[in-house]
Amino acid sequence: xxxxxxxxxxxxxxxxxxxxxxxxxxxxxxxxxxxxxxxxxxxxxxxxxxxxxxxxxxxxxxxxxxxxxxxxxxxxxxxxxxxxxxxxxxxxxxxxxxxxxxxxxxxxxxxxxxxxxxxxxxxxxxxxxxxxxxxxx
Amino acid sequence: xxxxxxxxxxxxxxxxxxxxxxxxxxxxxxxxxxxxxxxxxxxxxxxxxxxxxxxxxxxxxxxxxxxxxxxxxxxxxxxxxxxxxxxxxxxxxxxxxxxxxxxxxxxxxxxxxxxxxxxxxxxxxxxxxxxxxxxxx
DNA sequence: TTATATGCAAAACATTTGCACTTGA
DNA sequence: TCAAGTGCAAATGTTTTGCATATAA
Numbered sequence: 001x002x003x004x005x006x007x008x009x010x011x012x013x014x015x016x017x018x019x020x021x022x023x024x025x026x027x028x029x030x031x032x033x034x035x036x037x038x039x040x041x042x043x044x045x046x047x048x049x050x051x052x053x054x055x056x057x058x059x060x061x062x063x064x065x066x067x068x069x070x071x072x073x074x075x076x077x078x079x080x081x082x083x084x085x086x087x088x089x090x091x092x093x094x095x096x097x098x099x100x101x102x103x104x105x106x107x108x109x110x111x112x113x114x115x116x117x118x119x120x121x122x123x124x125x126x127x128x129x130x131x132x133x134x135x136x137x
Numbered sequence: 138x139x140x141x142x143x144x145x146x147x148x149x150x151x152x153x154x155x156x157x158x159x160x161x162x163x164x165x166x167x168x169x170x171x172x173x174x175x176x177x178x179x180x181x182x183x184x185x186x187x188x189x190x191x192x193x194x195x196x197x198x199x200x201x202x203x204x205x206x207x208x209x210x211x212x213x214x215x216x217x218x219x220x221x222x223x224x225x226x227x228x229x230x231x232x233x234x235x236x237x238x239x240x241x242x243x244x245x246x247x248x249x250x251x252x253x254x255x256x257x258x259x260x261x262x263x264x265x266x267x268x269x270x271x272x273x274x
Numbered sequence: 275t276t277a278t279a280t281g282c283a284a285a286a287c288a289t290t291t292g293c294a295c296t297t298g299a
Numbered sequence: 300t301c302a303a304g305t306g307c308a309a310a311t312g313t314t315t316t317g318c319a320t321a322t323a324a
Contacts, residue, residue, distance in 0.1 A: 004292080016278060016323055037314080047180055053283050057314060059279095073210055078313060082215035093251060095261055105252055111245050113266055116229060119240065121269035126264045130249055153298055153303060174288075189306050194289060196304095214314080216286055 005029070006068055006083070013066045020044075020051045024059050034072060034080040034091075034100050074100070074129065088129040142166070143205055143220070150203050157181075161196050171209060171217040171237050172227075211237070211266065225263040226242045 006025035009124065010017055027043045036053075041056045060081055063069045072080045074093055091104040108128065116123045143162035147154055164180045172180065178193045197218055200206045209217045211230050225246075226239040244266065253260045 018279060018323070019279075048212055050281090054282075054315080055280060061315095071212075072210060075208075075210060089185075092256055092258060101256060103153070103252055103256065104194070104271075105248065108245060108248050111242065111248070112265075114241055115240055115245075116269050118266050119238055120272050121229060121231070122272055124268045124270060126265070126267045128263070129155045129250075130253050130258070130263045131260060132253050132256075133256050136258055156306060157305075182323060187306090191290080191307075198290095213279070 006063070009066065009068050010078075015062065015066065019048065020055050023048045023051060023058055024056065024063075028063075028069060028081070028083050034074075036078050036080045040081065046093050072127075075131075089105075092130040092132055094134065095131050096133055143200070146203065146205050152199065152203065157192050158196055160188060161193065163201075163202075165206060165218070165220050168220075171211075171219050173217045175217050177218065201212040209264075212268075226238065227267075229269055231271065232268050233270055246258045 006029055007017060010021065010025070010049070023044050024040070025040065027040060032044070037053070037056055037060060041051075041053050041058070044051050044055070044056065047080075060069065060071070064071050066083075067084060070082050070084055072082065072091070074080060087104060089104045090108070092101040092103060092104070093099070112126055113123060126133065143166055144159065147162070148157065151183050157273075160181050163165070163184065164177060168180070172189070173192055174197060175267065178188075178190050197206065197208070197234050201208050201218075204221060206211060206221050209219060209228070211228070213219060214267070226241045226243060229238040229240060229244070230236070230239070237245070249263055250260060
């Protein structure tokens, strides 16, 4: 049985691998989008219906605290989640469709370092979100 | 009686200037920080205690819809507000104290335009937040 | 065995809303 | 006058928590 990288990280961190966490890890691993807690709940109970929403929230918190996933808030009044297994990237949100596009830009990363530095700070993390509409062609 | 710029904007937009809105406008005008709804409520009732929290929320929504203020969410699970009377700027959040520092960087603005453009989008707005800790000197 | 994790239902928290009343223009 | 705004309290939507029970290591 091949463990996905979330399970590996949990073991590393000394977290107990319960049935529920295995399923939640599996769902997160196979999600390429940015689901919210409710959506993750739907996806997990489709695999194993003996998982509660409270466990989803508790697990997301633990995974977040352990650097296994990232918590986003795209101005919708709720949080959305994404695994931390990819390279760092930022988000462009299509305000018409809600679609989220990921992008990376080395130059922007460097500029931020420079700005924080000038202000006397060290960056912990950042978020850059561009809210935009598709160009009419 | 000199009207502050929020009142002027309300008149421009055809919004009714109620007693409550006058006070809320006054509070916003004299706030240089990024208060949340609860904090704005406290500040307004200190001036006039006949204002309800519901009115604060309704007024903030209207002011936001009319481009009078900006609504921020600094990963705290609630919104914070700021007047739109200054130049555009981004935020650096001191994760230890919650202090918010404003900054501007023309180069970053341009880079974002370039990125959105490359992805086939036109920017509506964006947010850039840097979460950081003060350098130990 | 036992510290940790879970399910359930209730609570918490920020925000919104229905409705009858009030008020600015 | 009367459309727009308000206060109040109840409702909403998301997330958290207390507690008794279950389980991974």
